[in-house]
Amino acid sequence: EVVLTQSPATLSLSPGERATLSCRASQSLSGYLAWYQHKPGQGPRLLVFGVSNRATGIPARFSGSGSETDFTLTITSLEPEDFAVYYCHQRFNWPWTFGQGTKVEIK
């Protein structure tokens, strides 16, 4: 099973600041890496797929990068609605897995 390790567990930032979230995989994912945003009472929202492709309707302040085993989600300027939990996800191998999540909270 591919293990995804996210860091940090919690990120305390103010609106307008830049957020950098990391995800490390236990093996190379050949680009099969996505990021989801998850808020209480809602289903996960796909932000980025294939490492760096923004999903439909996702604002340009969200960007993904990385390769092999190390990946990053960057939110260039946090908006109030961006405070949530973010998960990286791999679909390279079954069982597909998620990281344990990074909570972006208001400082």
Next chain:
Amino acid sequence: EVQLVESGGNLVQPGGSLRLSCAASGFTFSSFWMSWVRQAPGRGLEWVAKMNQDGSHITYVDSVEGRFTISRDNAKNSVYLQMNSLRAEDTAVYYCGVAIGDYFSSWGQGTLVTVSS
């Protein structure tokens, strides 16, 4: 607009059964893969099962293999999760999702399953 609405979550005793349903609208249901993921209290997301358009390709996470069955009715635009031999560790919010593209891009709001005596 893609909409997925889960139902069927409830309190059930260990060893019991439950059937979750997910009603889909806003897209051509029969053309896309469907899936279930879950989130246990205080935990992260876990993929449970997925199936292709006609049900010929189905996979489960090991922890539910042999106990859970995913199915779909393309005429009713619905996907189901039959859960048998439920355990306390199956307690979670269950979400259904659709893969419009290579990734699961839309999800419902979830239904809560609580396994407890």
